[in-house]
Amino acid sequence: MTLLTEKRTPRARNETRKIRGKVHLREHLMGWLFVGPFGVVFLAFLIAPLAYALYLSLFQKKLIGGTSFVLFDNYVKAFTDPSFLSGAWFVIRFSLVAIPLQIVIALTMALILDAVTNLFARFSRLMIFLPYAIPTVIGAVMWGFLYSKGFGPLTDIFGLFGASAPDFLSSNLIFYGLLNIVTWQWAGYYMIILYAALQGVDPTLYEAARMDGAGRWQIALRIKIPLIAPALILILVFSLIGTLQFFNEPQILRYLAAGTIGADFTPNMYAYQQAFSLANFNYGSAISFALGGVVFICVYAFLFFTRKRRSFL
Amino acid sequence: MKRRRILATVAMLAAGSALVACSSDEGGSDASNCTNTITKQNLPVVTMWGWYPNTQLVVDNFNKQNDEVQVCWTNVGQGSDEYDKFQTAISAGTGAPDVIMVEMDRIPTFQIQGALVDIRKYGFDAVKANYGEGAWKDVSVGDAIYGVPVDGGPVGMIYRKDIFDKYAITPPKTWAEYEQAAQKVKDAGGPLFGDLGANVPALTMALQIQKGATPFTYDPAQPKSIGVKLNDQASKDVLDYWGGLARKGLVGTQDQFTPEYISGVINGNYATYISAAWAPGYLTGAGVGKGQDTGKFAVAPLPQWDPSNPVQVNWGGSAFSVTKQAKKPELAAKVAYGLYADNESLTDGWTNQIIFPLNLTALNDPKFVDLKVAFFNGQQANKEVYVPAANAYKGVAYSPFGQYYLDAMTKQVSEIIKGSVSGSQAADRLQEDVAKYAKEQGFTVQ
Numbered sequence: 001m002t003l004l005t006e007k008r009t010p011r012a013r014n015e016t017r018k019i020r021g022k023v024h025l026r027e028h029l030m031g032w033l034f035v036g037p038f039g040v041v042f043l044a045f046l047i048a049p050l051a052y053a054l055y056l057s058l059f060q061k062k063l064i065g066g067t068s069f070v071l072f073d074n075y076v077k078a079f080t081d082p083s084f085l086s087g088a089w090f091v092i093r094f095s096l097v098a099i100p101l102q103i104v105i106a107l108t109m110a111l112i113l114d115a116v117t118n119l120f121a122r123f124s125r126l127m128i129f130l131p132y133a134i135p136t137v138i139g140a141v142m143w144g145f146l147y148s149k150g151f152g153p154l155t156d157i158f159g160l161f162g163a164s165a166p167d168f169l170s171s172n173l174i175f176y177g178l179l180n181i182v183t184w185q186w187a188g189y190y191m192i193i194l195y196a197a198l199q200g201v202d203p204t205l206y207e208a209a210r211m212d213g214a215g216r217w218q219i220a221l222r223i224k225i226p227l228i229a230p231a232l233i234l235i236l237v238f239s240l241i242g243t244l245q246f247f248n249e250p251q252i253l254r255y256l257a258a259g260t261i262g263a264d265f266t267p268n269m270y271a272y273q274q275a276f277s278l279a280n281f282n283y284g285s286a287i288s289f290a291l292g293g294v295v296f297i298c299v300y301a302f303l304f305f306t307r308k309r310r311s312f313l
Numbered sequence: 314m315k316r317r318r319i320l321a322t323v324a325m326l327a328a329g330s331a332l333v334a335c336s337s338d339e340g341g342s343d344a345s346n347c348t349n350t351i352t353k354q355n356l357p358v359v360t361m362w363g364w365y366p367n368t369q370l371v372v373d374n375f376n377k378q379n380d381e382v383q384v385c386w387t388n389v390g391q392g393s394d395e396y397d398k399f400q401t402a403i404s405a406g407t408g409a410p411d412v413i414m415v416e417m418d419r420i421p422t423f424q425i426q427g428a429l430v431d432i433r434k435y436g437f438d439a440v441k442a443n444y445g446e447g448a449w450k451d452v453s454v455g456d457a458i459y460g461v462p463v464d465g466g467p468v469g470m471i472y473r474k475d476i477f478d479k480y481a482i483t484p485p486k487t488w489a490e491y492e493q494a495a496q497k498v499k500d501a502g503g504p505l506f507g508d509l510g511a512n513v514p515a516l517t518m519a520l521q522i523q524k525g526a527t528p529f530t531y532d533p534a535q536p537k538s539i540g541v542k543l544n545d546q547a548s549k550d551v552l553d554y555w556g557g558l559a560r561k562g563l564v565g566t567q568d569q570f571t572p573e574y575i576s577g578v579i580n581g582n583y584a585t586y587i588s589a590a591w592a593p594g595y596l597t598g599a600g601v602g603k604g605q606d607t608g609k610f611a612v613a614p615l616p617q618w619d620p621s622n623p624v625q626v627n628w629g630g631s632a633f634s635v636t637k638q639a640k641k642p643e644l645a646a647k648v649a650y651g652l653y654a655d656n657e658s659l660t661d662g663w664t665n666q667i668i669f670p671l672n673l674t675a676l677n678d679p680k681f682v683d684l685k686v687a688f689f690n691g692q693q694a695n696k697e698v699y700v701p702a703a704n705a706y707k708g709v710a711y712s713p714f715g716q717y718y719l720d721a722m723t724k725q726v727s728e729i730i731k732g733s734v735s736g737s738q739a740a741d742r743l744q745e746d747v748a749k750y751a752k753e754q755g756f757t758v759q
Contacts, residue, residue: 063425063713064537064755150576171731256571259511259727263720277397277716279404279426 057285067282074286083264084287088294091266094175095243095298102183102239103232106190111220113191114198125195132189140252143181144169148256169257181249186242190235197231198224233306237299244295247272267291347385349373356383357641359648362399363414363633364391365463366598366667371658375651382644384412384652391570392416396716402638403428411639412649415460416631417451418515418711423634424454425536425713430635431457435646443654447708448671452632454533460632461649464668466589467702468519468628474611474690476504476584484613488554491585491616495563498584505562507585509555510569511730514722516587519626521551522709524618529712530759539712540759541751544737544744552736556729566730575599579606587615589628590699593688594667608690612698625705630671669699676700714747714754721746 057074061067078084109128113121131139146152147168154165168177201224209219225232247268254261254269263273267287275284349372351358361384365371372386387410389398396419402409403426415423423429437458441449444462452460472484480498485491495506510516518528524547530540542548558564565583567574577583579601586592593610596602602610617623633649635642653659653668659675662668666688675681682700685691712718725739725746734742751758 062753062755145572148573150573150580171727256573257568259566259568259723259730262724262727264724273720276401277393277720278714279400281404 053285053288056282057289059282061280061282074283075290077283078287078290083270084267084290087264087267087270088291091244091246092298094178094246095240097175098179098182098243099236099239101179102187102190103235105183105187106194106235107225107232109187109191110194110198111224113195114224115216115220125192128188129192130188131185132192134185136185136248137252139185140181140249143177143184144253144256147177169253169260171260174253174257174260178246178249178253182243186239190239193235194228194231197228201227233303237302240299240302241295244298245291267294346387348388349376349384349386351376351383351385353380353383356381357644358383358385359412359639359641359645360385360387360410361412361414361633361648361652362387362389362395362410364388364395365414365653365662366594367658367661367665370661371653374655374658375648378655379651382647384648393716399423399428399636400716407638409636409638411641411645412633412635412652414463414631415634416515416629417460417462417627418709419715420452420459420632420634421454421531421533421711421713422715424459424533428637429459430637430639430642430646431459432461432635432642432646432649433458435635435643436650440650440654443672443674445671445673445676447706450708451630452634460634461652461654462630462632462671463653464591464630464662465671465703465706466591466627466629467669467699467706468516468587468589468615468626469694469698469702470613470615471586471588471592472611472613473581473584473606473609475609476581477611479503480584482584484611485616486614487620488616488618492554492558492563495558495584496561499561499563504582504584505565506583507558507564507587508569508574508583509559509564509566509726509730510574511566511723511727512568512570514719514726516589516628517551517555517722517726518719519628520555520587521548523615523624523626524548524551525624526551527710528718529710531710531712536713537755538757538759539751541712541744541748543747544740549737549740552726552729552740554736556736556739559730560732570595575601579604581606581609589630590669590694590703591629591667593686594665597665597688602688611689611692612694614698614702623705624707625702627703627706627709630669663695666694669703676703712751714750717750718747721750 058069058071059067060070060073113125134142147154149155149165149167152165154168158165166173168174168180205223205227206219209223214222245268246266250261250265251269251272254263254265263277264270268291271284271287271291273284274280274287347360349369353376359382361372363386368386368388372384376383389395395414399409399413399415403423409428420429433456440461448462448465449458452458452462470484476482476498477484480501480503482494482497485494491506498504498506521528526542526545526547528541528543528548530542532538555564559566565577567577575596578586578596593602602608614623615625633652635645635649639645653662654672656674659670659672663670663675663681664684666686670676670681682696683693684695686694721743725734725743728734728742729736729739748758
């Protein structure tokens with residue numbers, strides 16, 4: 001028997017290997033087939049434009065003298081350009097206020113909606129989420145009109161109390177005007193993510209906690225929030241990236257408040273102006289990449305400091 | 314923020330590539346996107362971008378009268394919206410129309426990039442006599458002609474007759490009187506006297522030129538060299554003057570052309586509106602001069618610094634240019650020369666005060682000169698204000714980086730409005746900023 005098996009084994013192994021190879025090949029093909037469409041789109045719409053923009057950013061085109069290769073000169077210029085730096089400083093300041101604000105609101109809402117289960121809660125959930133379903137551009141236009149001193153409701157509301165309405169499109173208050181729009185738009189979306197995470201928590205934990213004498217506050221603070229920490233970090237990263245790339249809202253409001261919101265209000269808008277209205281695609285690309293660098297550093301730093309919780313990445 | 318925009322862009326790109334796949338490659342001239350309806354099929358089509366309020370009528374008139382070529386018109390936005398798209402099309406090398414409406418001050422910007430066609434050889438001699446020498450000068454670079462003049466923008470002072478009557482004010486003849494009148498109205502609890510808009514830098518520039526500033530000296534024969542003088546005393550004086558009016562609360566600081574500003578004009582929040590001859594067309598289009606404020610507007614000549622030596626200025630004014638991307642430049646030039654040149658189109662333009670014509674057949678027409686303009690409640694605005702202003706206008710040298718200059722000016726005027734700099738400081742900063750840009754762009758700055 002032993003002899004026989006030993007004789008037969010290599011052949012069997014060979015065949016198995018062949019079959020396995022075929023299967024492998026087929027699996028490989030299937031795999032590539034499934035990944036293919038995504039891969040093509042990924043290469044065509046993300047990697048290729050990125051590479052092209054990087055290439056562009058290494059050149060300089062002048063009105064007089066044409067295009068020349070300048071290596072990193074555009075980047076050196078960007079990081080000494082007051083327009084880029086003030087825009088970057090604005091979005092960083094904006095992030096520091098907007099992100100915590102949105103998260104606190106989203107978390108509070110999610111916890112309330114998780115604790116209350118009736119028809120009203122379901123209705124509220126939909127209503128809080130609704131602003132996210134409105135395209136940012138339309139949202140910005142809508143708020144632009146709501147802020148209007150001429151025909152917005154603020155003038156009437158403040159008029160009732162004999163006060164004059166604040167002008168959220170003026171340079172003093174535009175920060176808060178934008179803060180309100182962004183919070184209105186995104187808090188509901190983050191709320192849904194947190195709410196979904198809360199739904200995934202095993203309810204027996206709450207029961208156990210109650211048996212141990214925990215109240216609602218304690219359950220919320222000591223069980224719910226720690227358990228949805230990964231989701232919290234996820235939305236923090238989302239909002240960090242989103243806010244640093246701030247573009248739509250100020251760009252739209254610019255038509256209503258061009259004096260307040262300049263062409264270089266945020267780095268993204270500055271890149272847009274350079275590329276599309278001044279035809280300086282080279283410098284525009286460099287600014288975009290410089291901004292990409294800032295975003296990468298910010299996100300990396302954030303993840304580094306919260307690395308214990310980075311289970312979602 | 315960004316995420317949704319990325320999605321939207323991807324969707325747009327996908328849709329765009331689908332469209333490209335379907336349409337036969339006519340190199341940007343996609344005749345299926347016309348705003349107007351082309352009734353004469355089987356004729357070659359020339360695409361055109363423009364934003365005059367009555368373009369539809371002008372295009373229809375042209376198409377009706379022409380059996381050789383048809384115009385396909387698209388309104389891609391007013392002012393910088395259109396220029397941004399054109400600029401992108403220039404860089405991309407595709408996507409521009411054959412004929413494009415451009416303001417005179419942008420012609421050097423596009424010309425220096427080689428985006429416009431010299432149309433002198435395509436029938437200039439036949440139409441030369443239709444326009445004055447000054448009009449041709451504004452669209453020329455050296456000997457080459459880069460556009461067909463359509464309208465000019467002599468600036469006057471539009472004002473609310475009812476407000477002037479109420480506060481017993483006569484139209485100020487000088488800027489000093491303008492300020493006194495503003496103070497008088499304010500002291501009596503009246504509305505703002507005017508507006509300092511950050512988003513109308515071309516007007517601010519015109520007002521500086523009125524005081525004697527020469528922002529740019531540019532000789533196309535020596536394209537590498539440019540004179541930039543944005544902080545001379547005249548420029549500073551004008552910015553200080555308007556900054557002062559704003560600080561004293563005599564004029565508003567609203568952006569112009571916005572719904573907010575227009576509704577303010579309708580509501581009588583401003584006693585005056587310093588603007589060009591084409592303004593009433595845009596105001597009526599936005600609903601001004603109808604309903605309760607019907608017949609309340611009048612116009613007076615622009616206040617002067619030195620009444621013994623009056624200076625008239627121009628804001629806007631535009632032309633039709635043929636782009637380098639036009640497949641058949643000769644046909645495109647035919648369109649550029651022919652649009653807004655027939656009697657019916659011109660008459661509609663000036664009766665509704667939409668354009669201030671540069672075409673001499675209209676400009677010399679007694680009906681035009683003596684017209685009782687409905688918007689100004691029957692006032693003979695052309696005879697009293699705009700024709701003399703246009704005749705006295707001397708012309709200006711524009712820079713080949715108009716967009717940058719105007720953006721920079723917008724920025725500085727908004728700083729003045731914020732109160733963070735004085736007018737003089739703003740002028741110094743503007744000079745530094747624009748001169749630096751000019752050097753970066755390879756010019757020698759004098």
